[in-house]
Amino acid sequence: MIYPDDKRVRYSPDLAVWVVDTGESHAAGADQILAVMMHYARQAGDMPEGCTCFPEVLSDAGPLGGGVQTGPPGVHRIGQRGGVVVYGHGTMPDAEAVAGAANAIQCPHANADGEEQARTLGKAGRWPELHALTVAFPNPGAATLQPAAPGSEAPAPWEGEPLTVRAAGVIPDRHVHPATRADLARLGALAAESARLDSLAREAKREADDAPAGARRQAAEAAAAGTPLDAEAVTRSIRERQEAAQAAQITADGTRDAVAQVRRQVVAGITERQAEWLSYLHGQAAHGLARLDLIVAELESALTDLAEIDRVRQVVESPTPGRLFGTGSPIAGNAVEAAREARQRAAVALAGLERHAAKVAAQAA
Structure with a gap:
């Protein structure tokens, strides 16, 4: 599954290239990862203005409902080293597009000089320099719901009778306009x-x-x-x-x-009432996510403290000169990681509310 907050894709506005680092991933190829992330970027309004490289979307069940299926992105490979692949805008480089390939898609963002610079850095193994010229793609803030700022107030909850809708079950009253x-x-x-x-x-x-x-x-x-x-x-x-x-x-x-x-x-x-409703839900969700962050932090702190107590308990119960305070504790386990993952899945699923809030803020500016 490829989520909107996947960190394997970066973009260089100056060079007009994408860098996809598949790393140890074998489940999806670089082309597929880039195509899906382009879809998420387009949804978030984070594609370069006027870019024509986004793929055809075959199906979109959402990150929690089976993922996104797309066609290939309209890009071309500039170079590859190991699991790192660099792409340029358009299906053909400038020279080949000018030569008249009938099916070539030449994006207005195609940048021959930028691609050559990226190719040179890649061939020389100067990946840190290339990485420094890139930013996360899409913008992480557009890809996930952001928690409410400390001290901010959540919108007053709507009140009424809970509703039961066939195939959806009970809908809490505070979520219904x-x-x-x-x-x-x-x-x-x-x-x-x-x-x-x-x-x-x-x-x-x-x-x-x-x-x-x-x-x-x-x-x-x-x-x-x-x-x-x-x-x-x-x-x-x-x-x-x-x-x-x-x-x-x-x-x-x-x-x-x-x-x-x-x-x-x-x-x-x-x-x-869509705009008003989404703004309300964004406020409720952002404050809910902030509360969840506090709960996860408290869970981590409590489990860490209990693990330390357990570590000391083992020593006190069976003191051994060669093993003083060297024993770990199984208490924490994967509980904190599971809580963090659940938190992140919620932030990804509710990312559309963050994009709505960003549009409202831009219109008000």
């Missing part, structure tokens, strides 16, 4: 009723479909017993079941149409 609650509540009730009516319609159709076979069984049983069969009653029963199935299906279809109408109203309401 007050102006959309009525439509969402109506949608939840209608969706539940629609599901019930669909079930009844399916059952009625099953009974109607089974009616002819049931009539044949009745006829066979009557013939075997030598008793007359009331054909009119059998026909009437089949017709009644068919009519009941049709009526149930009409009712279910009408309710489903009502659900679709209310769903459109909900979408319109969300769209109308």
